[in-house]
Amino acid sequence: MNPLNPLNLLNLLNLVLLSTACGKSGPPLPPLVRVPVAPANITADRRGNDVELQFIVPDTNTDRTRPANIERVDVYAITGPSTMTDEQLLKRGTKVGSVDVKAPKDPNDTVNEDEPAEDAEPAVGKGLDQGAVAHVTETLTPTAKIYVAPTKDDKKKDAATTSGPLIGPPPELPARTYAAVGVSTRGKRGQWSKRVTAPLVDVPPPPGEPKLTYTEKEVTVTWTPVILRTETATEPVLPSRPLGMAAPSLGYTVYDVSTDAAQKITKAPVDGTKVTDARIAWGEKRCYVVRSALTVGGMTIESDPSPPACETLTDTFPPAAPKGLRSVAGEGSISLIWDTNAESDLAGYMVYRSTAGGPMEPVTPSPIQETSFTDKVAAGVRFVYAIKAVDKAGNASEYSERVEETAR
DSSP states (O other): OOOOOHHHHHHHHHHHHHHHHTTOOOSOOOOOOOOBOOOEEEEEEEETTEEEEEEEOOOSBTTSEESOOOSEEEEEEESSOTTOOHHHHHHHSEEEEEEEBOBOSSTTOOEETTSOGGGSOOOBSSSBOTTOEEEEEEEOOTGGGSOBOOOSOTTOTTOOOOBSSOSSOOSSOOEEEEEEEEEOTTSOEEEEOOOEEEEOSOOOOOOOOOEEEEOSSOEEEEOOOOOOOOTTSSSOOOOOOOTTOOOOEEEEEEEEOSSSSOEESOSSOBSSSEEEEOOOOTTOEEEEEEEEEEEETTEEEEOOOOOOEEEEOOOOOOOOOOOOOEEEEETTEEEEEOOOOOOTTEEEEEEEEEETTOOOEESSSSOBSSSEEEEEOOTTOEEEEEEEEEETTOOBOOOOOOEEEEOO
């Protein structure tokens, strides 16, 4: 038997390898790593020395499956150019807050975006629900206001950088930049939110205590305007701005602080010193504060709140007098009919009667719902009638016009 030469041995080995690989798949692919989409609708509002951030917790992964593979949302901030990259923000910025989020037990147990979310296992654990609105507040410190200068060599990805007070003015209005990112159950970051900024200029002074008045239709809040001093005074002044930037403007925002969850009444700063609130609820205590709002470079900074003005809304407003009163004489009776009042809190109507110039006396012991009434009276006697409208708070209107009638 002739021994195999090296060439034949190599061919035999290749044949064996090919035959054993026939019909079998290649090495398994690595498992898909799901990470959350970017937190949505992020906003940053500076009020006094607090920057209040709000965003929507992701509920979807980047591959459009749900629920999101997310354990928390981290919020980062940096005082520097708004052109800082995500990597620079992560490396050189500061994590100013985290929000825990309910996470799925199995990140791979998901449904596609066109499938019912109920088909997947719900997220569990501590924290906010996915898709909920989250809040993070940073209180600005002197350190937070230190400008982080950009590197001279922007092309070097990991170049060393310097931080500290900027020599000369920054290239844009001093501001602090924020962004949020979801973190998966295995510590993988998802997509970053868009950037939002808060100005670092001086806070304007707040207005004094506002005044409240109200009618049955609306509450009116008024206040005295804030006067920003000249450059020679010690009070806050309008900040200087880079060339070409719009001039700063001062307005006001109004908040309902009747509960712990303050509600902004003004969608945007108003120029005047009066705001109305059409939400009327009798017996409810209302408290309002006003903040000065300085807008510069497209950013707004609000002052500390004014002292609150509070009032319990009490219905002391009578309904309108009924109109269109008519009478019809009958056999031993007089029938009355009148127009319906339009008030939403109307309790009913009281019917009044007098004879021979005497005082008006109530015929009905309590308000009636109908806009008609038949009075059984003696024939041949002339009577005078009038109607009053009464609301649910017990306020009575003036008398309607009067009619005179005699039963047959």
